[in-house]
Amino acid sequence: MSTLEHNSENAAESLSFRHLLGADDVSRNDLEAILDRAAQYHADARSGRPIPAICTGRILATLFFEPSTRTRFSFESAMLRLGGRVVSLEQGEASSVKKGESLADTGRIVSAYADLIAVRHPQAGSAAALASQALIPVINAGDGANEHPTQALTDLYTIRHDKGRLNALTVGIAGDLKYGRTVRSLVTLLGLYPDVRFVLISHPSLQMDAPPANATITDNIADVIGDLDVLYVTRVQKERLKDAVEYEAVKNAFTLTPASLEKSKKDMILMHPLPRVNEIDPAVDALPQARYFEQAARAVFVRMALLALMQEPAPVTD
Numbered sequence: 353m354s355t356l357e358h359n360s361e362n363a364a365e366s367l368s369f370r371h372l373l374g375a376d377d378v379s380r381n382d383l384e385a386i387l388d389r390a391a392q393y394h395a396d397a398r399s400g401r402p403i404p405a406i407c408t409g410r411i412l413a414t415l416f417f418e419p420s421t422r423t424r425f426s427f428e429s430a431m432l433r434l435g436g437r438v439v440s441l442e443q444g445e446a447s448s449v450k451k452g453e454s455l456a457d458t459g460r461i462v463s464a465y466a467d468l469i470a471v472r473h474p475q476a477g478s479a480a481a482l483a484s485q486a487l488i489p490v491i492n493a494g495d496g497a498n499e500h501p502t503q504a505l506t507d508l509y510t511i512r513h514d515k516g517r518l519n520a521l522t523v524g525i526a527g528d529l530k531y532g533r534t535v536r537s538l539v540t541l542l543g544l545y546p547d548v549r550f551v552l553i554s555h556p557s558l559q560m561d562a563p564p565a566n567a568t569i570t571d572n573i574a575d576v577i578g579d580l581d582v583l584y585v586t587r588v589q590k591e592r593l594k595d596a597v598e599y600e601a602v603k604n605a606f607t608l609t610p611a612s613l614e615k616s617k618k619d620m621i622l623m624h625p626l627p628r629v630n631e632i633d634p635a636v637d638a639l640p641q642a643r644y645f646e647q648a649a650r651a652v653f654v655r656m657a658l659l660a661l662m663q664e665p666a667p668v669t670d
């Protein structure tokens with residue numbers, strides 16, 4: 353793909369959404385456009401081709417009211433790689449929200465200082481609240497236990513890259529399915545493909561509230577591991593559990609080791625949105641199934657694709 357071809361692609365018009373608040377904003381066409389663009393950026397990076405600076409003159413605001421390493425850095429790195437710039441609130445508590453300003457007002461105000469916002473906040477619905485008065489596109493980078501749609505896009509990128517398809521797959525999702533926002537977004541996005549079968553593996557107290565109709569539910573990973581094409585593991589969301597007693601009861605529900613993967617298909621891929629705590633023994637990292645570090649590294653290409661495709665014509669200010 354040459355620079356010319358890149359530049360001739362129309363940016364904003366190909367997506368059906370303006371704000372990305374949840375995975376159900378994304379149509380199958382949107383998804384394919386984002387993953388295809390991410391694949392181009394990935395190929396460019398691999399071959400050392402220069403990335404077209406299509407966000408030159410644009411500013412991304414990252415507003416983070418919760419901890420983050422991958423999401424914030426990969427968003428910021430993505431914008432910088434596209435020639436844009438970044439203003440960042442790393443500790444949202446240091447903002448005027450602390451003084452009582454509403455998220456809606458914050459959205460309106462930041463709209464004057466940036467061209468796109470990525471926001472993470474502990475409350476479900478916070479990204480939508482911020483978007484309600486924003487004059488520029490808003491991306492939900494995680495709202496409480498609700499959604500994390502850009503993580504799901506990243507996850508689907510790795511599944512498509514490594515398995516060659518998104519349909520006709522048996523996908524095991526293990527860990528904290530109740531409070532894990534990445535899981536909710538992942539299930540919605542994979543739901544665009546009717547032949548995906550889900551196997552939901554967790555301690556009964558951490559099962560999904562509303563599992564998809566075609567899901568198998570179990571608390572025993574050993575019983576199902578041999579059926580899976582993808583195993584997606586998540587951390588127990590300690591910060592969202594009601595109390596420490598509840599956490600103690602579930603925190604070590606399982607730890608995957610090389611032995612626990614012996615019965616898996618040879619081409620099964622093991623994913624995790626990271627950070628991991630006790631769910632995957634570091635001895636697993638050297639196995640061919642382990643894809644979580646690649647998954648995290650590829651996030652930058654997916655976020656580049658999103659920023660490129662979501663950018664709007666330059667605003668006119670009074």
Ligand code: NCD
Pocket residue numbers: 422423494500503533534586587625626627
């Ligand atoms: C996830 C999150 O923030 O929901 N992290 C991430 O963005 N990769 C998963 C987690 O924190 O467990």
